Amino acid sequence: MRDVQPAQRGEVTIRDLSKSFSINGRNLSVLRSLNLDIGSGESLAIVGASGSGKTTLLRILAGLEEADSGGVLIDGQPIDGVGTERAVIFQEPRLLPWLSVLGNVAFPLEMRGMPKIEARRLAKRYIQLVGLAEFSEALPAQLSGGMAQRVGIARALAVQPEILLLDEPFGALDAMTKITMQEELARIWREENVTMILVTHDLEEAVYLAGRVLVLPKEKGGRIRDIRIDLLRPRNRSESRFVKFRQELLAEFGLH
Numbered sequence: 001m002r003d004v005q006p007a008q009r010g011e012v013t014i015r016d017l018s019k020s021f022s023i024n025g026r027n028l029s030v031l032r033s034l035n036l037d038i039g040s041g042e043s044l045a046i047v048g049a050s051g052s053g054k055t056t057l058l059r060i061l062a063g064l065e066e067a068d069s070g071g072v073l074i075d076g077q078p079i080d081g082v083g084t085e086r087a088v089i090f091q092e093p094r095l096l097p098w099l100s101v102l103g104n105v106a107f108p109l110e111m112r113g114m115p116k117i118e119a120r121r122l123a124k125r126y127i128q129l130v131g132l133a134e135f136s137e138a139l140p141a142q143l144s145g146g147m148a149q150r151v152g153i154a155r156a157l158a159v160q161p162e163i164l165l166l167d168e169p170f171g172a173l174d175a176m177t178k179i180t181m182q183e184e185l186a187r188i189w190r191e192e193n194v195t196m197i198l199v200t201h202d203l204e205e206a207v208y209l210a211g212r213v214l215v216l217p218k219e220k221g222g223r224i225r226d227i228r229i230d231l232l233r234p235r236n237r238s239e240s241r242f243v244k245f246r247q248e249l250l251a252e253f254g255l256h
């Protein structure tokens, strides 16, 4: 466990972060001198065209990818690879098919040396939080896509991270399930008091979930926009200011 003041738990600082890839001998600059401060308990969405570097940024934050220069600090300390204070949720939950829902959520806890009984007790609490108490004993193959993603969320939260990193978490779900999951994630974020960084191409999802939306530029060297979404929660998608924010984001992409 990291020894930090509760008031600054989950604070993310990005300083002069740059990343490029080399493709067929050509240098592709993806992130250029990015600076960003994300407060403890904040909910930030990152949007941008396909290929604008959203996943790259999230992978660097997760410690799965190294920056070329600059870096990321969490609660004032530079990160070095993956860490227990961060949990990542991808589009596919990648559950272990031979383990039950309970087994899947308890697994990372047991891997960290938590006694089995305690791991299962904690896992049950998070399975309840995502509304799957009745499916604790089900196998992944018996779950719908939305249910499987809920298990993934429970598994990520059970390790009690300070920071939740999500990359297009609902991208594979149908429209109705997606809305339900967004509502649940909004509730969970409030209840768990976790810093949330969400990559999405869904602008409505960004306005629904985030307190701030970062728009990555399409053309390299373009400027990054940082838009504050000061709507009350729970949010109403048909309210006029919600619609306005959505339009404002669409306009960032030259759309209406």
Ligand SMILES: Nc1ncnc2c1ncn2[C@@H]1O[C@H](COP(=O)(O)OP(=O)(O)O)[C@@H](O)[C@H]1O
Pocket: 021, 022, 023, 028, 030, 048, 049, 050, 051, 052, 053, 054, 055, 056, 057
């Ligand atoms: N491992 C890699 N090797 C080479 N190029 C990569 C790699 N990962 C990403 N890229 C390139 O970096 C750019 C940004 O990718 P990515 O971060 O996945 O964008 P996004 O998630 O916004 O769609 C893309 O042009 C992609 O081709």
Ligand SMILES: [Mg+2]
Pocket: 054, 055, 056
């Ligand atoms: Mg991506």
